[in-house]
Structures are given as structure tokens and as C-alpha cells.
Amino acid sequence: MLAIRQPFASQNNAGNCMWTKELKIDGMTCPSCAGGIEKKLNALEGVDIKVSYSEGIGNLTVKGKTSLKSLIKQIEGKGYNVTEFDRQPAVTDNKRKATAQNGQQLHVAIIGSGSGAFACALGAVENGAKVTLVESKPIIGGTCVNIGCVPSKIMIRAAHIVHLQKDHPFVGIKKQKPVIDRKQMLIQQQARVDELRGAKYENILDSNPNITLVRGFARFKNTNTLIVDQEHGDFTEITADRFLVATGASSRIPPIPGLAGTPYWTSTEALESEKLPDHLIVIGSSIVALELAQAYLRLGSKVTLLARSSLLFREDPDIGAELHKILETEGMTILTHTQAEAVSYKKGLFSSGNFTIKTTKGQSLRGDHLLIATGRPPNTEGLALDQAGVEISQNGAILVDDHMRTNVEHIYAAGDCTNQPQFVYVAAAAGTRAATNMTGGNAAIDLSTMPTVMFTEPQMATVGMSVAEAHRNKIQTDSRLLSLEHVPRSLANFETRGFVKLVMEEGSRRLIGAQILAPESGEMIQTVVLAIHNQMTIEELAGQLFPYLTMVEAIKLCAQTFSKDVKELSCCAG
Numbered sequence: 001m002l003a004i005r006q007p008f009a010s011q012n013n014a015g016n017c018m019w020t021k022e023l024k025i026d027g028m029t030c031p032s033c034a035g036g037i038e039k040k041l042n043a044l045e046g047v048d049i050k051v052s053y054s055e056g057i058g059n060l061t062v063k064g065k066t067s068l069k070s071l072i073k074q075i076e077g078k079g080y081n082v083t084e085f086d087r088q089p090a091v092t093d094n095k096r097k098a099t100a101q102n103g104q105q106l107h108v109a110i111i112g113s114g115s116g117a118f119a120c121a122l123g124a125v126e127n128g129a130k131v132t133l134v135e136s137k138p139i140i141g142g143t144c145v146n147i148g149c150v151p152s153k154i155m156i157r158a159a160h161i162v163h164l165q166k167d168h169p170f171v172g173i174k175k176q177k178p179v180i181d182r183k184q185m186l187i188q189q190q191a192r193v194d195e196l197r198g199a200k201y202e203n204i205l206d207s208n209p210n211i212t213l214v215r216g217f218a219r220f221k222n223t224n225t226l227i228v229d230q231e232h233g234d235f236t237e238i239t240a241d242r243f244l245v246a247t248g249a250s251s252r253i254p255p256i257p258g259l260a261g262t263p264y265w266t267s268t269e270a271l272e273s274e275k276l277p278d279h280l281i282v283i284g285s286s287i288v289a290l291e292l293a294q295a296y297l298r299l300g301s302k303v304t305l306l307a308r309s310s311l312l313f314r315e316d317p318d319i320g321a322e323l324h325k326i327l328e329t330e331g332m333t334i335l336t337h338t339q340a341e342a343v344s345y346k347k348g349l350f351s352s353g354n355f356t357i358k359t360t361k362g363q364s365l366r367g368d369h370l371l372i373a374t375g376r377p378p379n380t381e382g383l384a385l386d387q388a389g390v391e392i393s394q395n396g397a398i399l400v401d402d403h404m405r406t407n408v409e410h411i412y413a414a415g416d417c418t419n420q421p422q423f424v425y426v427a428a429a430a431g432t433r434a435a436t437n438m439t440g441g442n443a444a445i446d447l448s449t450m451p452t453v454m455f456t457e458p459q460m461a462t463v464g465m466s467v468a469e470a471h472r473n474k475i476q477t478d479s480r481l482l483s484l485e486h487v488p489r490s491l492a493n494f495e496t497r498g499f500v501k502l503v504m505e506e507g508s509r510r511l512i513g514a515q516i517l518a519p520e521s522g523e524m525i526q527t528v529v530l531a532i533h534n535q536m537t538i539e540e541l542a543g544q545l546f547p548y549l550t551m552v553e554a555i556k557l558c559a560q561t562f563s564k565d566v567k568e569l570s571c572c573a574g
Helices: 031-042 068-076 115-126 142-147 149-166 182-207 267-272 287-299 317-330 424-438 467-472 488-493 521-533 538-542 553-560
Strands: 003-005 009-011 017-024 047-052 057-063 107-111 130-135 211-215 217-222 225-229 235-239 242-245 279-283 302-306 333-335 340-346 354-359 364-367 369-372 411-413 452-454 459-464 477-483 499-505 511-518
Touching (some): 142 149, 149 287, 279 287, 287 452, 302 364, 354 369, 499 553
Parallel strands (some): 242 411, 279 302, 279 369
Antiparallel strands (some): 017 057, 047 057, 354 364, 452 459, 477 499
């Protein structure tokens, strides 16, 4: 689709009309598509267009009598869909009441109370709607603040401090085995979780009279009505003008013979345990699996990890290979291309008991705790989505477009229960945009420069395309990998494990991707996000001023290696 806005029209000095348009171009598959449109239209007299592949936006300026219709025809001739569309800004006046077709105040019903749900609720209220939140769990706030991002990062940080006490790189500072009180750690962790849930969810709910919370399990009766099953067999019905499903996801439990009925852990139990296992066996190689496995390893547990493929097999292979080496160096046992064939559990008289795992390679592993971290399928079962006609994928994910719309006009979805990436910042952004669209606006989510971060040590952060992804999209690339041993800050820290890898498109020389394995790479990656978003070339990135003795300077250094030998670069990468 080609969305069009006309900011101004004026007369130039020669008396010819000059006008500008903002164009949204649908159908581009790679950055070279944008370059092709630019080349074709800029060859025309009086026409100047700059096209952003990541945004699907073209900024057009025309001097002379060239018509918009003819230019649209030129773009369509290259295989893109073109439609005129007047962009409507999001409604932000909270004094105006969003209205339904019957003239009454718009009513939005939201299933869930996590980040996506709250973002939508606040946005809808700001735009004049009233909101009903339906939550089945005893506490509100969803996964991230309660049993996900927040407690896991607290635990990971604590494990990092423990690791530095017993294994740091500085001579003259005595290393010592730390004394760990896991119960006290957990009390502090939970206190911070409660504090954040209170500040970011409970207090907001209590102070906003336009948001009503209903407790119970919601399911669709039809396209316009929810049935909420409550305690003691009671139920209530909620009729609304718009709906948002934001029910999140839960841990997948694989059908391993013998697993059912054993006291295995999911990530929830792993984060809430008051005791440290002697030997923790982890099944899975996802972000959650690797973060928790390393945390327990650093806290003093023996850890064995089973991965059905290689580590992080969906990412650039350099990341998985390097992280594998690092974790094994720290003492983790990693069994790749290995699956659990059977599980048994024997309860101990004076201990937590023992798990025995038989693997597909014939091994027999024994440990006192077993963590299952094999993915998180969406929580859509029981919602009776079929009663509303809402389409889902084979794994139960609600299918939405970039406006968070389902196939049913007035029903939206956001967060981990959808086919969008399972990250809290994606859920929140989706909820905000859903609110805008529910109340008469037009807001799309752009995932082309969505960063991914994993909080192992070193951290992994990626954005855009890997070399393999680019080649699958028939994009010719050039790439460079810079080891941290060439980064001054890493040398000063005596911590050179990891690398920065940048990928550019040949021809345009635009940056199209990055893969980083480094301490604090989660803080570094946004620099690359903005560079890709603004279609910077490698040379433009390399020419930027970066502060010296920072980790982010590694991005500049890596960009410089596209044209220079890293050994010839000066200390501060000028």
C-alpha cells in the first residue's frame, strides 16, 4: 500500500508548482528495492525521492508539472502496490469521548492484565474510551514483572556478582568463595517485584476510574460478548464495542515419557526456589534456558544442558558457537543434538530426590532438579475464539496484522498470545497501537528494526538480518566480525570474550544487520537499531563520533574494518 500525505504546495521562482508527498510503499523485500525506486524516479526531471526500506516510506518532492498519478504508475510498474491514504493522527485529547456507532462512549474489553493489556487500556482511556480488564490470576501485571523479565534479571545480576567474587581477572584482589543465602536473595527479589507491580500496575488501576477490573476466566460467547466464569460457579457477561486479547504465553511441557507427575521446574519455579540444586539438568536451549542455566551455574550448582540442536540455532551460528565455548569454560556441561527420551523421579528420604534422564544418545543423567525450558506457546486455549470467528495459527497463536487487527474487524490482539515476537517491549508497543486503532486512529508496528537481547554473560543482542537471512532474501552482503580483543574498553576490563558482527548490503553499502556477543550488548544494540532505521551506510556509521573507552565504540571499530585493517587503527578509532 502507498499511503500519501501532502504537507504543502507552493510556487517556485520560475512559476512552476512545487509539492511534497510522504509515500508509504508496500511490497519492498530488501533495501535494494528502495534504491531501485529512488534510481527510477530521481532520473525524472524535477523529481526527488528518498525511500526508507525499513519504514516503507518515500519522501517525494516535485518541481514542475509531473503528476502524482504518473509517478504512482512508475512505482506500480516495478511491482509495488500503490494506494492513496490520508494518515490520521492518534487521538490524544482525553476530554473527547470516543464513541461507538450508537453514539455512546466506546467500551473496550481487554482479556489479560500484562504490559500489552495495560498499554492498550491507558491508550484507550486517553482517547476517550472506557475499559474493562478481565484477569483470571490472583495478581495483575502479567508475566514480565511477576515471573519473567524482572525477577530473572535480578537473579542474573546477583549471580554475576557472585561470579566476580570468585572469578575476576584482576591481580592483587583476593578471590573468595561467596557465602550465599538463597532465601534472603529471594526475599529481596520478591520485594522489588512487588514494588514494581504496585507502581506500574496496581496504583495505576486504583487511580483510574475509567478502567474496571473484573476477576475470572473470559471466553467469547459471540463476536460482541464475553462470558467471564468466576468463583463458586458464578459468571458475568461483558458486551463491548472493541476487544483486545492479551493473554500472554506459558511454558511448553514436552511429552517426554515419565515427565508428567514429577516435580520438574518451569522458569517460574526456578526463579522462586529457596534452595540451590546440587545438580540442575536443563532441557532446552532457548533464551530462558541459557539465562537460568548460567545463573544457577554461577550461584554454585552443577549444570547440564540438553539442546536438541546447537545453541541458539535460529541466530547467526557465530553466536551459538562462541557462547558454547564460553559456557563450557565456566563449567557447564552442554549436550548438543541431544534430547530426553525418558524421565524418572525417585523421591528422597532426606533430600529433594533424584531425577534420571535417559537421552537419545544413550546417556543416563542424574540430578536433583530438572528445568524444562522448551518454549512458550500462547495462552489461547479456553478463550473460545472460534465462537467469535478469530483465526489462529497451528500452535494457537492469534493471527494479527501490523495494526494488531485479527480477521474480525473489532477484535484485536497483542503480545505473546499472537504471531508477533515474544518480547515485553513488542507487547507494550502493540497494545499502544491497538488502542489508537480502536479509537479511530491509524498506527502500525514496525518490527523491521526490532532488537533481540539475551542476558547471559556476555550478553547477546541482535537486530536486522544475519548473513544467512539476507541471502535467503536474495540480498548480496558483506560482513565483518570484530573480536573484543581489538576493543580498548574490553582490554581495559580484562574481558575480551565475544565479538561485534556487522552486515551490510553490497551496492548501497547500507547497514542491514548486527550480531553482538559482549558485556552490556543490550545497551549497545540500540545504536545499530537507529543506524539501520536511518539507512546509514557503513561509512557514515564509521565516521560518527563515539566516546572513547566505551563498549559501544566497538560498533564504530567494526564499521571501520570494512575499509581498514583493524591492526592499523589508532587507539581511539578516529
